[in-house]
Amino acid sequence: MSDAPAMTRITGCRSCGGTHLAPVLSLGETPLANALVAPDRLEEPEPRFPLELVFCLDCTLLQLTVSVRPDLMFSDYPYFSSVSESFTAAARALAARLVEARGLGPGSQVVEIASNDGYLLQGYQALGVPVLGIDPAQNVAKAAIAKGVPTRVAFFGRDLADALAAEGIAADVIHANNVLAHVPDLNGVVAGMKRLLKPDGVCVIEVPYARDFIEKCEFDTIYHEHLCYFSASALAALFARHGLVLADVEHTPFHGGTLRAVAAHEGALPSPAARDLLEEERRLGMTEEPYHSGFAARVERLAATLSKTLRDLKAGGARIAAYGASAKGATLLNHAGLGADVLDFIADRSPAKQGLHGPGTKLPIVPPERLLEAMPDYTLLLTWNFAEEIMAQQAAYRDAGGRFVVPVPEVRIV
Numbered sequence: 001m002s003d004a005p006a007m008t009r010i011t012g013c014r015s016c017g018g019t020h021l022a023p024v025l026s027l028g029e030t031p032l033a034n035a036l037v038a039p040d041r042l043e044e045p046e047p048r049f050p051l052e053l054v055f056c057l058d059c060t061l062l063q064l065t066v067s068v069r070p071d072l073m074f075s076d077y078p079y080f081s082s083v084s085e086s087f088t089a090a091a092r093a094l095a096a097r098l099v100e101a102r103g104l105g106p107g108s109q110v111v112e113i114a115s116n117d118g119y120l121l122q123g124y125q126a127l128g129v130p131v132l133g134i135d136p137a138q139n140v141a142k143a144a145i146a147k148g149v150p151t152r153v154a155f156f157g158r159d160l161a162d163a164l165a166a167e168g169i170a171a172d173v174i175h176a177n178n179v180l181a182h183v184p185d186l187n188g189v190v191a192g193m194k195r196l197l198k199p200d201g202v203c204v205i206e207v208p209y210a211r212d213f214i215e216k217c218e219f220d221t222i223y224h225e226h227l228c229y230f231s232a233s234a235l236a237a238l239f240a241r242h243g244l245v246l247a248d249v250e251h252t253p254f255h256g257g258t259l260r261a262v263a264a265h266e267g268a269l270p271s272p273a274a275r276d277l278l279e280e281e282r283r284l285g286m287t288e289e290p291y292h293s294g295f296a297a298r299v300e301r302l303a304a305t306l307s308k309t310l311r312d313l314k315a316g317g318a319r320i321a322a323y324g325a326s327a328k329g330a331t332l333l334n335h336a337g338l339g340a341d342v343l344d345f346i347a348d349r350s351p352a353k354q355g356l357h358g359p360g361t362k363l364p365i366v367p368p369e370r371l372l373e374a375m376p377d378y379t380l381l382l383t384w385n386f387a388e389e390i391m392a393q394q395a396a397y398r399d400a401g402g403r404f405v406v407p408v409p410e411v412r413i414v
Contacts, residue, residue, distance in 0.1 A: 007049050009066050014186050014228060015238050018058030021065075022289045025219065025296045027051040030334050032073060033223035033327035036356035036365065046359060047072075049224055051331075059237045060287045062210050062229035064222075067184040070136065070155065073225050086389045088119045090254065095123030098173055098204070104129045111164075111171040111196060113156045113189070114179035116140050118149030125149065132169065134160070139352075157185060161192030170198045177206040178255065181226045190242045193263070202247065203263040207235065211284070212257020214292060216409035219299040220332040220382075221256060232259060232277045233287050239263050249274045256385045256408070303336040306411050310342050313378055321376040322346045323390060323404070325353045325365045329382025332407060334360040343380065347371050349393075371397045378413070380405045 012019050029048040037046070052065040098104065110124045115133030117140045124131050125148070133151035135141045144151045154160055156179075174193050183189050193203050207230040208221055221229075228234075236246040248262035248271040285291040310320060322329065325348040333339065339361040346358055347368045356365050371379060371394060379397070381387055381404045391404060391414070398404070406412050 004069055006047065006072060007066050007068050010063070013056040013059060013061060014063050014184070015061045015234065016056065016059040016241070018056055020057035021054040021063075022057055022292070024053040024055050024062065024292045025222070025299060026053075027219070027222060027331065027335050030223075030331065031359040032068065032225075033330035033359060034073065034225065035359045036325065036353060037359060037362060038356060042357060042362055051222060051224065053222060053229075055289060055292050056234075057289060059234055060231055061234040061238075062213075062231075062292070064224070064227050066224070067227060068224045070184065086386065087254065090252075091120040092123040092126075094204075095120060095129075096127065099124065099127045099129060102172060102202070104172060106130065108172045109169060110173045110175070111169070112175040112177070113193070114176065114182070115144060115149070115151060118144030118147045118151065120175060120177065121149050122147060132164075155183075156192055157188040158192045158195065161195040164196060169196065170201075171196050172198055172201045174201070174203045175205075176203065178208070178258075180205060180207050180230065181228045184227060186228065186238060187241065190238055190244065194242045194244055194265075197265065199265060201264075203244070205235070205261045205263060206252075206254075206258050207261065208255060209251065209257040209259045210234070211281070211286060214295055216256065217295075217298050217302050218256045218408055219295075219302070219335070220328040220408060223327045223331050225327065230259060231281055231286050232261070232274070233281050235259070235261050235263075236274075236278060246270060246274050246278075249277050251277075254385070299335075302408070302410070303332075306332075306405075306407050307336045307338060309411050309413075310338060310378075310380065310405065314342050318377040319344060319374070320378045320380065320405075321371065321374065322363070322380040322382050323368070323371070323394075324348060324381065324383030324386075325350070325356075325358060326383045328385075330359050330361075332382060333358065333363075338380075339363065344374065344376060345370060346382070347379070368394065371402065372400065375400060375402060377401075378403050378405050380407065382407075384408050 030051050031046040110131045112133050115135045121131040134156050136155045141151045141153045210229045210231040213229050243266045244263040247264040247268045250260040252258045321344050325346045345364045345366050353365045384406050
């Protein structure tokens with residue numbers, strides 16, 4: 001176990017180092033969102049850490065004020081990307097698209113940072129492209145290796161990039177899906193990507209998009225693992241610091257709104273899409289403090305509305321459960337004060353989570369089949385970003401009269 005402190009507070013921006021950090025929102029002190037609780041530890045106190053969001057006036061990055069020690073969050077990670085069928089299908093399609101567009105083949109190399117259980121790299125392997133996954137979580141790396149996906153158990157940064165380069169590894173494509181948001185050393189990771197990238201290679205980087213986050217009131221995507229919330233403007237500034245350019249960008253619907261950014265070595269020409277999005281962000285005011293100033297009040301209204309809606313249903317005799325033992329669900333439930341007094345259980349498809357309990361709420365996590373067995377009148381959909389997929393999977397529950405409560409961007413019953 002590390003002797004380092006469990007938490008450190010930033011003194012400057014995680015990207016540019018600037019000290020002009022404007023407060024945006026505080027959710028108080030909360031438990032780690034993925035620190036699911038084993039049945040024999042229910043009586044033990046849970047560590048809690050401040051969850052505060054600030055906006056850098058110098059480089060426009062939204063970020064948390066504290067960093068929890070990474071090994072406390074990622075050494076044994078309960079999230080397996082392959083659980084979502086739509087997510088894995090999209091990953092296969094992306095791999096096929098890049099193989100064709102960049103002419104990848106047996107002599108190429110694709111590297112993924114935070115490769116999870118190999119869900120993306122398997123798509124490249126199926127097309128005959130060599131791959132290497134890098135992930136700090138031993139349990140998900142083990143799952144990837146069992147599928148035949150070569151995976152290093154490590155945190156990625158400058159040092160690992162140097163070591164891989166010394167082994168002769170150079171990447172045609174580097175994937176980093178929802179990883180930049182998770183790393184305390186942003187500059188170290190981007191410098192490592194620059195080091196490992198072939199002269200004509202590209203980095204394909206997916207990050208939660210700050211516009212969706214703010215405008216759709218997606219406050220539940222704030223948790224200690226998500227240290228940063230990116231705009232194209234913040235990404236462009238980060239890349240430029242390391243001799244990379246924002247060469248292209250695409251807005252996708254995953255996780256409530258994601259930017260898929262393509263970074264290339266300095267000298268590459270930005271696409272019209274990249275130029276247009278940077279200009280649109282300036283026009284909307286996303287690079288200025290006032291754009292973010294009303295977020296906290298809207299968050300409190302949404303949390304209060306959700307709590308009142310569910311408590312009114314409960315008071316009327318309804319039985320209520322939740323679906324999706326996600327990190328965003330932990331933030332939502334803890335901030336809205338929703339626990340065992342309102343909800344009976346949380347259903348989740350992941351066997352790695354079943355039998356455990358939600359952080360803070362201590363709600364039991366059970367297989368989805370429990371919805372049909374128990375038939376709660378309402379089910380709070382914590383994984384609202386996969387609403388269509390989940391409601392299709394739970395058609396029998398809905399046909400039997402069960403209804404879902406979707407909390408974001410506004411509370412609605414479907």
